[in-house]
Amino acid sequence: MNRHESYPLTLSLxxxxxxxxxxxxxxxxxxxxxxxxxxxxxxxxxxxxDGSRDGTLATLLEHQAQxxxxxxxxxxxxxxKEQALSAGLQMARGDVVIPIDVDLQDPPELIExxxxxxxxxxxxxxxxxxxxxxxxxxxxxxxxxxYRWHNKITDVSIPENVGDFRxxxxxxxxxxxxFPESKRFxxxxxxxxxxxxxxxxxxxxxxxxxxxxxxxxxxxxxxLEGITSFSTVPLRIWTYIGASVAMLSMVYAxxxxxxxxxxxxxxxGYASVFVAVTFLGGVQLIGIGVIGEYLGRTxxxxxxxxxxxxxxxxxxxxxxxxxRRRGS
Ligand code: UDP
Ligand code: MG
Numbered sequence: 001m002n003r004h005e006s007y008p009l010t011l012s013l014x015x016x017x018x019x020x021x022x023x024x025x026x027x028x029x030x031x032x033x034x035x036x037x038x039x040x041x042x043x044x045x046x047x048x049x050d051g052s053r054d055g056t057l058a059t060l061l062e063h064q065a066q067x068x069x070x071x072x073x074x075x076x077x078x079x080x081k082e083q084a085l086s087a088g089l090q091m092a093r094g095d096v097v098i099p100i101d102v103d104l105q106d107p108p109e110l111i112e113x114x115x116x117x118x119x120x121x122x123x124x125x126x127x128x129x130x131x132x133x134x135x136x137x138x139x140x141x142x143x144x145x146x147y148r149w150h151n152k153i154t155d156v157s158i159p160e161n162v163g164d165f166r167x168x169x170x171x172x173x174x175x176x177x178x179f180p181e182s183k184r185f186x187x188x189x190x191x192x193x194x195x196x197x198x199x200x201x202x203x204x205x206x207x208x209x210x211x212x213x214x215x216x217x218x219x220x221x222x223x224l225e226g227i228t229s230f231s232t233v234p235l236r237i238w239t240y241i242g243a244s245v246a247m248l249s250m251v252y253a254x255x256x257x258x259x260x261x262x263x264x265x266x267x268x269g270y271a272s273v274f275v276a277v278t279f280l281g282g283v284q285l286i287g288i289g290v291i292g293e294y295l296g297r298t299x300x301x302x303x304x305x306x307x308x309x310x311x312x313x314x315x316x317x318x319x320x321x322x323x324r325r326r327g328s
Pocket of ligand 1: 019103
């Protein structure tokens, strides 16, 4: 049978959490409120505790004792959001899977329209932020430039203003679970797999509690990660830059020779030599840096280390546990 027509539908929400003890209760309440209203679904909440150092795990387990829909995957340390998401996607059992942030910046109210789109036959339903005024000016500017440049130099374009919040069909999740790479830029991987995709719009709210876990430096590295994992343009561009610089120096050399022939010996030019040497030195160092970046990732990938390690999986105690029937 076509999965898009299956009733009741099983939904997995995948929630990576890192030091989020203040946000969890509010999140669970809100989500439950929304999900109770949707008819004909069973659901599970897969929390991935990404090495939190506060009471996050304890809070999750308290909630699990009350609610059999909650599953908790405890990672052995903080691996980062991308890795935590990968762990959650591996664990999720639903026909459709939605990764969602615990800080309620991804509005749970969107789940119902997303499911409606999925019922229409789409495999991926993206939630596009039409208004990011809850993010700082710097973050918005940085994000916009990133998408523009990333999409110019890579083959798979990432849709702009789309985060990890999206609905994915089981087939898409199975495809993502096949990726062996240990450096994971999920936004890129999500775009790479393709499938029938549709967008719906929403307005991004400010964080419900706590602080953003991504500072400027982390975001910068994240952007580099995105570009270097999906494009070899930064490597190839050095051939062209090198060739142009070499051509220019040939022209300049020719100019010097002609001047010596027609106008006699020039006064020795300390400045031009100094400039040429330092400029070329700089260009070479950048080139080596870029090669190093790619060599570095080749090195990491060849080690084939696991993407994340699980310390323990906590399943709800109740017999018919995590897939309690809803709305029927
Ligand atoms: N997160 C995580 N591991 C990390 C950093 C963040 O699992 O190393 C989770 C975090 O708990 C939250 C989600 O990723 O559920 C988004 O993080 P945050 O709200 O800090 O990011 P922002 O919304 O500022 O981009
Ligand atoms: Mg957030």
